[in-house]
Amino acid sequence: MAKKTSKPRNAFYAQSGGVTAVINASACGLIETARKHRTRIGKVYAGRNGIIGALTEDLIDTSRESAAAIRALRHTPAGAFGSCRYKLRSLEENRAEYERLIEVFAAHDIGYFFYNGGGDSADTCLKVSQLSRQLDYPIQAIHVPKTVDNDLPITDNCPGFGSVAKYIAVSTREASFDVASMAKTSTKVFVIEVMGRHAGWIAAAGGLASSADCEIPLVILFPEIPFDQPRFLKRVEALVKKFGYCSVVVSEGVRNAEGRFLADAGTTDAFGHAQLGGAAPVVAQMVKDELGLKYHWAVADYLQRAARHLASKTDVDQAYALGKVAVQLALKGENSVMPTVERVSSQPYRWKIGVAPLSKVANVEKMMPRNFITRDGFGITPRCREYLEPLIRGEDYPPYKNGMPRYVRLKNAPVRRKLSARFEV
Amino acid sequence: MAKKTSKPRNAFYAQSGGVTAVINASACGLIETARKHRTRIGKVYAGRNGIIGALTEDLIDTSRESAAAIRALRHTPAGAFGSCRYKLRSLEENRAEYERLIEVFAAHDIGYFFYNGGGDSADTCLKVSQLSRQLDYPIQAIHVPKTVDNDLPITDNCPGFGSVAKYIAVSTREASFDVASMAKTSTKVFVIEVMGRHAGWIAAAGGLASSADCEIPLVILFPEIPFDQPRFLKRVEALVKKFGYCSVVVSEGVRNAEGRFLADAGTTDAFGHAQLGGAAPVVAQMVKDELGLKYHWAVADYLQRAARHLASKTDVDQAYALGKVAVQLALKGENSVMPTVERVSSQPYRWKIGVAPLSKVANVEKMMPRNFITRDGFGITPRCREYLEPLIRGEDYPPYKNGMPRYVRLKNAPVRRKLSARFEV
Numbered sequence: 085m086a087k088k089t090s091k092p093r094n095a096f097y098a099q100s101g102g103v104t105a106v107i108n109a110s111a112c113g114l115i116e117t118a119r120k121h122r123t124r125i126g127k128v129y130a131g132r133n134g135i136i137g138a139l140t141e142d143l144i145d146t147s148r149e150s151a152a153a154i155r156a157l158r159h160t161p162a163g164a165f166g167s168c169r170y171k172l173r174s175l176e177e178n179r180a181e182y183e184r185l186i187e188v189f190a191a192h193d194i195g196y197f198f199y200n201g202g203g204d205s206a207d208t209c210l211k212v213s214q215l216s217r218q219l220d221y222p223i224q225a226i227h228v229p230k231t232v233d234n235d236l237p238i239t240d241n242c243p244g245f246g247s248v249a250k251y252i253a254v255s256t257r258e259a260s261f262d263v264a265s266m267a268k269t270s271t272k273v274f275v276i277e278v279m280g281r282h283a284g285w286i287a288a289a290g291g292l293a294s295s296a297d298c299e300i301p302l303v304i305l306f307p308e309i310p311f312d313q314p315r316f317l318k319r320v321e322a323l324v325k326k327f328g329y330c331s332v333v334v335s336e337g338v339r340n341a342e343g344r345f346l347a348d349a350g351t352t353d354a355f356g357h358a359q360l361g362g363a364a365p366v367v368a369q370m371v372k373d374e375l376g377l378k379y380h381w382a383v384a385d386y387l388q389r390a391a392r393h394l395a396s397k398t399d400v401d402q403a404y405a406l407g408k409v410a411v412q413l414a415l416k417g418e419n420s421v422m423p424t425v426e427r428v429s430s431q432p433y434r435w436k437i438g439v440a441p442l443s444k445v446a447n448v449e450k451m452m453p454r455n456f457i458t459r460d461g462f463g464i465t466p467r468c469r470e471y472l473e474p475l476i477r478g479e480d481y482p483p484y485k486n487g488m489p490r491y492v493r494l495k496n497a498p499v500r501r502k503l504s505a506r507f508e509v
Numbered sequence: 510m511a512k513k514t515s516k517p518r519n520a521f522y523a524q525s526g527g528v529t530a531v532i533n534a535s536a537c538g539l540i541e542t543a544r545k546h547r548t549r550i551g552k553v554y555a556g557r558n559g560i561i562g563a564l565t566e567d568l569i570d571t572s573r574e575s576a577a578a579i580r581a582l583r584h585t586p587a588g589a590f591g592s593c594r595y596k597l598r599s600l601e602e603n604r605a606e607y608e609r610l611i612e613v614f615a616a617h618d619i620g621y622f623f624y625n626g627g628g629d630s631a632d633t634c635l636k637v638s639q640l641s642r643q644l645d646y647p648i649q650a651i652h653v654p655k656t657v658d659n660d661l662p663i664t665d666n667c668p669g670f671g672s673v674a675k676y677i678a679v680s681t682r683e684a685s686f687d688v689a690s691m692a693k694t695s696t697k698v699f700v701i702e703v704m705g706r707h708a709g710w711i712a713a714a715g716g717l718a719s720s721a722d723c724e725i726p727l728v729i730l731f732p733e734i735p736f737d738q739p740r741f742l743k744r745v746e747a748l749v750k751k752f753g754y755c756s757v758v759v760s761e762g763v764r765n766a767e768g769r770f771l772a773d774a775g776t777t778d779a780f781g782h783a784q785l786g787g788a789a790p791v792v793a794q795m796v797k798d799e800l801g802l803k804y805h806w807a808v809a810d811y812l813q814r815a816a817r818h819l820a821s822k823t824d825v826d827q828a829y830a831l832g833k834v835a836v837q838l839a840l841k842g843e844n845s846v847m848p849t850v851e852r853v854s855s856q857p858y859r860w861k862i863g864v865a866p867l868s869k870v871a872n873v874e875k876m877m878p879r880n881f882i883t884r885d886g887f888g889i890t891p892r893c894r895e896y897l898e899p900l901i902r903g904e905d906y907p908p909y910k911n912g913m914p915r916y917v918r919l920k921n922a923p924v925r926r927k928l929s930a931r932f933e934v
């Protein structure tokens with residue numbers, strides 16, 4: 085229950101976990117919308133480096149940024165205020181941290197808590213909401229979804245994922261054109277490693293490299309499917325025999341039958357040096373050793389999630405809309421909720437924004453349905469394609485200057501501290 | 510001396526060596542220009558898989574392709590007719606191969622030999638020209654430059670390089686924004702490995718990630734500078750101390766003081782070049798072991814040279830122009846030459862097409878001037894920046910359909926064989 089005050093209460097916003105190409109688009113939607121309601125929402129304070137900024141009272145005054153700077157967040161990748169990998173422990177384990185949050189919020193008259201992150205931060209958001217009730221400190225906690233892993237429940241998809249999906253699909257198509265050109269005398273197998281420790285959503289997006297009007301021989305290695313080396317090699321061999329080449333999309337999370345990560349397989353290179361991580365080189369070396377085929381491999385790593393230059397317009401639009409709606413939900417008095425993307429139809433693609441209670445979001449991981457993976461375990465089904473395709477649709481190019489994208493850097497001016505107590509994290 | 514014939518003689522075109530994002534733009538310029546001069550040039554036959562197509566009489570009839578398909582080559586990466594890594598040995602060592610080429614050219618009344626490649630293919634082109642004189646078979650041999658390595662002499666730059674440079678500069682900037690966001694609690698050093706066995710042109714392009722209006726702490730490891738681990742680690746440590754993070758751009762060709770590649774996989778390609786890959790994880794592991802800093806690493810590999818989605822407009826325009834001028838030079842009766850890019854001025858950037866004799870191109874490798882690398886060996890100088898910046902300028906996006914770039918695949922219809930003798934390569 086929000087106290088009635090004449091002065092509008094401030095908002096806190098923080099980015100959490102791995103950043104994406106569009107998390108700043110959510111920040112943009114959120115801040116721009118808050119600025120339109122100055123009678124209801126005072127200033128938006130951002131946590132410097134995520135929730136750590138709240139715990140250490142290291143707040144950023146976003147009101148010091150120009151409208152142009154905030155607008156530019158829409159086309160700027162990564163976390164403009166800094167993010168962090170810092171999971172608050174449970175209330176029972178570390179009540180002091182949650183109490184500190186409330187203390188900082190009270191000191192700065194924060195009545196709105198917007199947390200932009202994945203599953204862990206949804207849980208933190210829920211805890212803050214619960215504690216605020218227990219402590220009778222009124223705050224509305226709204227979670228803004230974000231994760232390239234696409235593993236949040238209820239929402240049809242997660243902002244950040246569509247752009248990674250587009251990057252992997254396009255990059256795999258491009259590299260496949262390359263290897264097809266070279267296959268006669270040189271490279272026959274190209275291996276690209278993609279993110280996704282637990283769920284194969286990003287690996288699945290590699291499947292979009294091949295389409296009805298542009299067939300590409302692909303083998304996808306999903307974390308959901310235990311790696312079977314003989315079957316994999318047989319498949320690669322058959323594709324190379326038929327097409328002259330093939331591409332392999334391997335998830336970093338692929339494990340063998342014993343549950344051990346391929347990237348952590350303890351293998352050594354030609355000189356007996358231990359492999360220094362990377363599923364792609366492990367898979368590539370197998371192809372060389374067992375099939376005698378020349379390979380190339382790439383590890384996209386941060387490039388895939390930072391690639392704002394190739395963002396999906398659908399993704400940018402949804403990220404912005406979720407930030408905007410988060411504020412609108414707050415203005416409607418909602419608490420402990422997360423705005424979601426609801427798919428109205430796939431063909432033509434239509435979506436709207438829905439709302440989910442945080443209690444149903446926190447600590448629930450959405451896995452990829454088994455019927456999104458072909459029976460043989462190496463590809464995506466038409467149903468998966470129907471799900472994925474709209475998410476990569478549309479281009480949303482950043483502005484360029486002298487050949488380089490003009491990404492904004494904010495001033496990130498600090499808010500004057502009000503608490504004497506320091507807090508170590 | 511070209512024989513006078515009433516029927517126009519045909520042209521042969523082949524792509525050679527590693528393909529690029531814009532080699533097809535050269536093919537586009539060449540074929541479109543040839544089509545405008547049908548009274549002088551008959552059909553353009555492409556070698557399927559490069560020069561191997563000529564040796565095996567496996568020719569592609571490009572006249573079977575629609576104008577729209579040829580136009581689409583301008584925005585399609587990789588080699589539309591197939592390329593190959595196949596270096597013809599010297600005339601003394603294997604005269605039979607050169608004689609076979611002439612035999613195939615004679616059978617198909619080919620009077621123009623256009624070879625689109627790097628240093629090795631310039632040498633082949635020169636040899637064909639010389640032999641044609643010896644055998645009194647008139648053919649005009651024109652080399653069309655192409656190499657992401659940017660190591661051809663005389664020409665100011667090589668088509669393919671500008672787009673790789675743009676890709677590496679943009680990707681390094683984007684990933685640096687990412688690591689900057691995460692550095693407080695997580696990754697502090699990002700390492701990206703780039704191509705460039707002998708010359709550091711591509712590594713230097715990573716330096717463009719940082720600019721006066723967007724400073725990024727970077728360490729570049731050039732193949733020209735022997736790797737000095739203690740100095741490198743000291744630099745990384747200092748940058749992380751000052752900025753909280755840093756990015757490292759490491760060339761695949763970096764060697765230690767003993768001349769050994771950091772990432773020596775022990776395999777070689779058809780040209781006897783060592784096949785490299787994996788300098789990034791080596792460097793990253795060092796940073797972890799010696800400085801205790803959390804890292805991420807990426808290996809861009811084929812993604813960098815296939816990334817037509819992020820091509821430099823300057824590069825596309827020059828690649829097209831060089832293909833076009835190659836035909837114009839042939840029509841002027843030129844032989845044994847290569848059209849070049851001549852820089853008229855850097856600010857504002859202006860270029861025109863020049864001509865170089867192949868005898869001055871073949872077997873000459875243009876290294877990066879030492880004064881392009883800062884004295885400490887870890888960065889690029891203002892002079893280098895002035896050289897590189899114009900080459901990445903401008904965007905030239907391919908058309909998209911359903912979120913994916915529409916790259917063309919040609920019919921690649923074969924030309925009927927005329928020779929009974931087969932040739933094994």
